[in-house]
Amino acid sequence: MASDPVDRTCLVALWVVEQALHDCQYTGPLKLPQPGLRLALAHLYQIAGDDPGVGPRSREPFDKLWQLVMNTDGSTMGTGDGARSSYARTEYARIRRMVRYPQTIANDERLRIFMGKT
Secondary structure, three states: OOOOOHHHHHHHHHHEEEEEHHHHHHHOOOOOOHHHHHHHHHHHHHOOEEOHHHHOOOOHHHEEEHHHHOOOOOOOOOOOOHHHHHHHHHHHHHHHHOOOOOHHHHHHHHHHOOOOOO
């Protein structure tokens, strides 16, 4: 389990984002104010480094994920909540690379255990 406090807060933040992605996919866009999601994204941005697959650290994936789950542009991304969720999950994958917790089987299993989903 996560014993390092920084690692633990990263896992908690990822858990919050995972829940937001789930909610967005199954219930549609989230409603404001979403302070937990805001805090989670802010924390992840704070600990993020450069994206090994894309380049220098950027706010772009964090902002895009927020816009997608909140539907701030008023569109449904063409095919509804499933498409919005897929685009948001793409940004989530970028964020996970930036916080050095990429989506691998081992990392996903560790996060699932941390979330209590065994």
